Amino acid sequence: MLLISFVTKPTNCDNCPNDTFSNFKVGNLSQCYWSFKSQKEGIGWNPYRKCTVFMGFCRGLQTSMGCGNSSSICVQTYNGTGANEKKIYSVGKIPNKNPYSTIKGNTGTDFKANFDSGANYTMKDNKTVCVLQSEVYFQCNRNMKWKTVDPGKTASLPSNYITNVTFDESKCKFTVYVQYEGACTAIAPPQPVPEDNSLSLGSFLIIIFVVVVSTYFLFGCTFKFCYGFRGPEVLPHSEFWIDLPVLITDGIAFTLKCGKTDMTRTYDGI
Known part of the structure; x- marks a missing residue:
């Protein structure tokens, strides 16, 4: 009897950006897996127990992460029975389109990733069944540089990189706020000021003066020369x-003497 085994591999999102999205760095985010542990709000009957979150923004998670390779966001938490029984929730499947979109943040424009079509979830208040979804908000912080990870590998995020984790049961939405250096748009270098090749007002007036004076002397000399004037x-x-030279000299002398003129005697001395 011939046995054939099939190994399923994580599926990737074909429409995800490979390097940047709207000037944000997403290449390192999209090519690997990220995980973190949180003592903040999770999912389940006892939401404030410690939970572990796995994220594969543009690829399906590995099977060992618990939610299957068709999920992009997976939450592992406890059911609160006291037996520390682990509960696993898929809060978003791998998207069939680019999950990233821009938003208006406190420090300018940030971006987020949206995931839907997660697992079914039964609300504890009215027993209504909803479909889990998730959002990951990337907030600009130039000091929070996520380390470079080889494609397909998993990296853990330090707890101080996680701003907040919430679960809104009424909307069936799991939300993560993270600080990320790549959410800060690059500061463009100063552009050189284009040279203004137009003439200034002073240059324009000088040109007019030269043209007028040249025309005055050229036509004036020609006219008088034709009438017999020489020299x-x-x-x-x-x-x-x-x-003119004499008038200029007299004007300078008058100025240096502060307007005083020499007194000339009009009578003979006794």
Whole structure:
């Protein structure tokens, strides 16, 4: 008799980003598994007992993690009977689309991962059966750098990386808040200020002055030359330009003397 055994492998999400999502670092998140232990709120009849959470954001969990390889988020907790009986809940199956989305956080824009279609859960208040779902919120903290892990391996998160863990039974939702350096968008380097090649007002006025003066002398000299003027008299308004050096000298002397003029005697001394 021929025996054939089948080994099931975790399924991956084909639509997950490999490196970045909306400028957030998700490559290391998506390629491996993450786990943490929490003394905060879990799932079950005694929710405040210690629970262990396994997360595979873009891949199905390993079978040894308890929820099967079609789950992405798995919670292991206790049922509160006093016998420390372990209870396992799948709170989200591997998504068939990109699980990441951006949200508005306290320090700017953060991002989260959503998972649904988890296991059935019976509410303890009214015995209603609901389908578990989960959300993982990534909050920006540049000091919380998640270590690099080889693809397919599992890494444990320190307890101080976990901000909060809650379970809202009315919504059948398990929520995790984590601090993550990759949730901080990269600070773009300062861009060089483009050079302004336009002329300034001063340059524009100088150009106008030069053009006007050149036109004045060119046409003025040509006009007077055609009428027979020669030498210094060919300059337009030649008397002004000839006397200009003397006028400048007198003006400087007047300024240096603070407006005082020399007293000239008009009579002979006795």
